[in-house]
Amino acid sequence: MIARGAIAGLLVLAVGLIAAGCGSSPAGTASVPTSGADEAVVRDPTSATCSGKIAVMAPYVTGGSTDSVQMNWARVALDTFNTEHGTSFQIEPVDVMDDVAAGVRGARRVIANPEVVGVVGPQTSVVTAAVGPLFDRAKLAYVSPSATRTDLGGGRLAGFYRVVANDSVQGPTLGRFVANGLDAKNVTIVENPEPYSRGLAKSVADTLTAKGVPNTRVSVPLRTGDYSTTIARIPRETDVVVMPFLLSRDGQRFARQMGDSGRDPALVGGDGLFVPNEFTKVGAYVSSYSPDLRKAPSGATIIRLYEAIFGDFSPFGGPAFTAMEVVATAALDTCRKGSATRAGVWKAVPDVEIEDSLLGQRVSFDDDHELRGGRFFMYRVEPNGGYQAVD
Amino acid sequence: MSAGSHHASHHGHSDHDSDAPRWLNLSLAVILGVAAIVAGITAWRGTVLNGHAVENFTLSTQSLARANSLAQEAERASTSERALYVDYEDALGRGETQRAAAIYSMMDGSTRRAIEWWREQPEGERPLTPFKSANPEWAAPATIIDARESLEGASAMLAQANVDLNKSHSLEFIAALLTVTFLLGGLSGVFQSQRAKTALIAASGTALSVCLVTMVALW
Numbered sequence: 001m002i003a004r005g006a007i008a009g010l011l012v013l014a015v016g017l018i019a020a021g022c023g024s025s026p027a028g029t030a031s032v033p034t035s036g037a038d039e040a041v042v043r044d045p046t047s048a049t050c051s052g053k054i055a056v057m058a059p060y061v062t063g064g065s066t067d068s069v070q071m072n073w074a075r076v077a078l079d080t081f082n083t084e085h086g087t088s089f090q091i092e093p094v095d096v097m098d099d100v101a102a103g104v105r106g107a108r109r110v111i112a113n114p115e116v117v118g119v120v121g122p123q124t125s126v127v128t129a130a131v132g133p134l135f136d137r138a139k140l141a142y143v144s145p146s147a148t149r150t151d152l153g154g155g156r157l158a159g160f161y162r163v164v165a166n167d168s169v170q171g172p173t174l175g176r177f178v179a180n181g182l183d184a185k186n187v188t189i190v191e192n193p194e195p196y197s198r199g200l201a202k203s204v205a206d207t208l209t210a211k212g213v214p215n216t217r218v219s220v221p222l223r224t225g226d227y228s229t230t231i232a233r234i235p236r237e238t239d240v241v242v243m244p245f246l247l248s249r250d251g252q253r254f255a256r257q258m259g260d261s262g263r264d265p266a267l268v269g270g271d272g273l274f275v276p277n278e279f280t281k282v283g284a285y286v287s288s289y290s291p292d293l294r295k296a297p298s299g300a301t302i303i304r305l306y307e308a309i310f311g312d313f314s315p316f317g318g319p320a321f322t323a324m325e326v327v328a329t330a331a332l333d334t335c336r337k338g339s340a341t342r343a344g345v346w347k348a349v350p351d352v353e354i355e356d357s358l359l360g361q362r363v364s365f366d367d368d369h370e371l372r373g374g375r376f377f378m379y380r381v382e383p384n385g386g387y388q389a390v391d
Numbered sequence: 392m393s394a395g396s397h398h399a400s401h402h403g404h405s406d407h408d409s410d411a412p413r414w415l416n417l418s419l420a421v422i423l424g425v426a427a428i429v430a431g432i433t434a435w436r437g438t439v440l441n442g443h444a445v446e447n448f449t450l451s452t453q454s455l456a457r458a459n460s461l462a463q464e465a466e467r468a469s470t471s472e473r474a475l476y477v478d479y480e481d482a483l484g485r486g487e488t489q490r491a492a493a494i495y496s497m498m499d500g501s502t503r504r505a506i507e508w509w510r511e512q513p514e515g516e517r518p519l520t521p522f523k524s525a526n527p528e529w530a531a532p533a534t535i536i537d538a539r540e541s542l543e544g545a546s547a548m549l550a551q552a553n554v555d556l557n558k559s560h561s562l563e564f565i566a567a568l569l570t571v572t573f574l575l576g577g578l579s580g581v582f583q584s585q586r587a588k589t590a591l592i593a594a595s596g597t598a599l600s601v602c603l604v605t606m607v608a609l610w
Binding site: 053056060061068071072074075076079080082083084090091092093095301304305308309310 | 515516517518519523524525526527531532533535536537539540543
């Protein structure tokens, strides 16, 4: 009796193992194409015909030949998305930087084009504030890769989202870096009499004061040619000068004249100075809403791709890439009968989540349409003119 | 023979009993039977994985060749479109409309569409050349991305092939280890001592268990 049971058990075991083997075999090969390398890229069959246009409001002419970085990254993101998902979304470029009138003209053109289902941009806060209400009325969602002004968020602009931290994060970041990273003993903040600079200067000063670091604020007009008077007003004991200038050329002039004066405090700028071609003071520090792509897990691959297409490389285009991913994902998620729709994108953007974004973090939006976990990053200007992340 | 000596003799006899209990023989049969099945399945699975590895190596090679071809094609198309465009603009600038038309006819469809889009842009909003990211008709980025995707696909298949090959080799090693099970089980038959038999069968069972667990883990 026992022997018969054992033999039966053996047979069951054998059949079970064979069945398991047969069952797992196809699973192991399911992802392997069977008809050659042409099928190496697995496409989502439901998205094969999805189309629509995604506007990108970023400079590609007005900013000069070197300032098309955001447009480039948005294009790389869209073409990559199309390849991976089998979609055929197209870019609709709008050449706008900080010219409000041009922004409004471009926004009206985009709104009038029924094929446009979503917008990447605008690049600057000032244009965003101007065109936001137009897009809101047209129920056209817009995801900015770089508009950081704090008052744009909070739901005041219904269709506005951004994939970068806002300025309320920048001031404390700068303040903490100066106090902890540079171990400052006495700080002078040189600001411009305009909202961006003033707001950032106040935020840095508040952070420093809270950390017990003595600080002084000095104001200097925009586009000042000669900073000698301002430099003379900076106390001798100052070991760190924070310069939340609006214009990078102002920062460059100030830094050069500071060096010429024989004084050598550490210089720290805000993201207004984060212009690698213009602010080149070696050893100075600048902040940016953009992480260094070279540090992102998927950075190496995408960097090689960018270089293959454009020849050169800018490591700070992650936000434009991610903003396009957000809009394209929303468009695909709501694609119906082969086309994405504005209404669909408008509804879908708040719920878009990108796990492994090029920003090196998970991308999703809070109730104020702000990036969850957004932060600023500090860089040092290197002798070769490049910016090196320092945190 | 006294009862005491009979008991001692019986006790001594049980230590060297050649007639092993039925359960011991049954255990040996089960262990050897399972070992035989596991050996067979392990060999079969190893062969299947080896086949997958070969298949993936082949596909990877094909995909790599395609990726290289796409990359070369993209580079050639990019160089060609730029050269033709420069000649075309030069011909137009010189007023050589026939030459310009001839050059235009030599361009591929996507290059023509890129130039058409570029020409339609207002003067102040026109990029320096048609081959810029803002031009939705410029096809080079998508071609390069396709080549990269193909290359990544090839890399993924190559990696999978290596994984399958490693698993296959490990399974072959397990199949070799299973001979230990047979050896120990077989040796148990030559010992008279029940203790020795039990020890050998236990060792055989242990070896089988290790092989079984490893095989499942490597499946």
